[in-house]
Amino acid sequence: YDTEEHTLRELRIFLRDMCKKLANNRLFFMFTKPVDTEEVPDYTTIIKKPMDLETMMMKVDFHKYECARDFLNDIELICQNALEYNPARTSADKQIRHRACSLRDYAYTLIKTEMDSDFEDKCQEIAKKR
Numbered sequence: 034y035d036t037e038e039h040t041l042r043e044l045r046i047f048l049r050d051m052c053k054k055l056a057n058n059r060l061f062f063m064f065t066k067p068v069d070t071e072e073v074p075d076y077t078t079i080i081k082k083p084m085d086l087e088t089m090m091m092k093v094d095f096h097k098y099e100c101a102r103d104f105l106n107d108i109e110l111i112c113q114n115a116l117e118y119n120p121a122r123t124s125a126d127k128q129i130r131h132r133a134c135s136l137r138d139y140a141y142t143l144i145k146t147e148m149d150s151d152f153e154d155k156c157q158e159i160a161k162k163r
């Protein structure tokens with residue numbers, strides 16, 4: 034089978050496992066689904082590019098990620114959105130900002146420790162050619 038397709042399939046398997054690990058951590062519960070505009074009516078007036086772990090899992094299945102860096106860019110988006118929408122000194126805002134930073138650090142560390150850097154380089158080479 035075409036080795037590029039084989040590489041991208043392996044990437045998708047890895048990224049699905051990443052999504053599962055992040056979504057299964059209770060700390061990150063509020064990042065598992067899109068922010069509900071019924072619950073948070075002004076959310077989309079402030080946050081222009083919403084992102085969440087369920088949407089990321091769908092993006093994996095729709096072949097939207099060609100390398101781990103693209104995946105981490107969406108994790109960064111989840112984190113930045115949470116910092117932007119929850120800037121107050123209240124304990125609720127502080128808690129969600131802390132959890133957003135934990136999500137970002139945990140995702141980077143998981144990828145750094147569990148993904149072969151040569152494999153990521155190969156994915157980025159394929160992405161460049163497409």
Ligand SMILES: Cc1noc(C)c1-c1cc(NS(=O)(=O)c2ccccc2)cc(C(=O)O)c1
Nearest residue numbers: 062063064065066067068069072073115118
């Ligand atoms: C995320 C986010 N960004 O800004 C805010 C504010 C949140 C956020 C949104 C919600 N309520 S929600 O209905 O949109 C939802 C429930 C379950 C999973 C995903 C979203 C709850 C919480 C919370 O801390 O419990 C936080």
